[in-house]
Amino acid sequence: xxxxxxxxxxxxxxxxxxxxxxxxxxxxxxxxxxxxxxxxxxxxxxxxxxxxxxxxxxxxxxxxxxxxxxxxxxxxxxxxxxxxxxxxxxxxxxxxxxxxxxxxxxxxxxxxxxx
Amino acid sequence: xxxxxxxxxxxxxxxxxxxxxxxxxxxxxxxxxxxxxxxxxxxxxxxxxxxxxxxxxxxxxxxxxxxxxxxxxxxxxxxxxxxxxxxxxxxxxxxxxxxxxxxxxxxxxxx
Numbered sequence: 174x175x176x177x178x179x180x181x182x183x184x185x186x187x188x189x190x191x192x193x194x195x196x197x198x199x200x201x202x203x204x205x206x207x208x209x210x211x212x213x214x215x216x217x218x219x220x221x222x223x224x225x226x227x228x229x230x231x232x233x234x235x236x237x238x239x240x241x242x243x244x245x246x247x248x249x250x251x252x253x254x255x256x257x258x259x260x261x262x263x264x265x266x267x268x269x270x271x272x273x274x275x276x277x278x279x280x281x282x283x284x285x286x287x288x
Numbered sequence: 289x290x291x292x293x294x295x296x297x298x299x300x301x302x303x304x305x306x307x308x309x310x311x312x313x314x315x316x317x318x319x320x321x322x323x324x325x326x327x328x329x330x331x332x333x334x335x336x337x338x339x340x341x342x343x344x345x346x347x348x349x350x351x352x353x354x355x356x357x358x359x360x361x362x363x364x365x366x367x368x369x370x371x372x373x374x375x376x377x378x379x380x381x382x383x384x385x386x387x388x389x390x391x392x393x394x395x396x397x398x399x
Contacts, residue, residue, distance in 0.1 A: 279330030
């Protein structure tokens with residue numbers, strides 16, 4: 174049973190470009206979370222999705238950032254017109270149906286570097 | 289906003305010693321979880337303790353929860369070099385599905 178898969182592992186973008194981060198949750202998992210981590214810091218919640226629905230996006234900047242979890246395919250975190258401050262590690266996590274806050278399974282993250 | 293805060297921020301001990309990390313949180317919770325993160329990797333769930341539990345064990349891990357003080361501790365006994373990692377506590381934010389994480393304790397085990 175494959176774990177949470179994130180790709181790419183590393184992503185380099187120039188200022189103003191778009192970054193698309195992908196996350197395939199574990200098989201059978203219906204909840205997906207995205208977190209951002211800056212060096213030497215904890216994880217900051219960004220967004221919580223279920224299939225085709227955004228449940229909580231309170232941690233996501235209002236502009237340039239969007240997330241989706243379509244019926245088919247991976248969850249996508251999209252950052253438009255990236256700036257240097259977007260450089261961070263972005264982690265995706267998933268959990269099975271049921272209480273969503275009891276155990277998260279994390280991917281290995283995407284390290285985004287903005288030049 | 290940050291719900292949990294770990295203490296100390298960094299801890300170095302000799303292999304074989306016990307390591308204790310603490311977590312304080314702000315609001316009422318129904319559970320508290322501890323996660324480990326190895327350098328450059330995602331987080332791994334270690335243990336969950338519910339609000340009606342005071343202590344829980346899993347292998348070399350022992351977790352306590354004091355809801356009156358809004359605090360928890362993680363004890364790792366007989367530490368090993370492989371325990372070197374950052375450790376985070378996590379709590380649901382105001383009872384909803386969103387898990388919020390503390391700033392972490394960086395544990396270094398000296399061989």
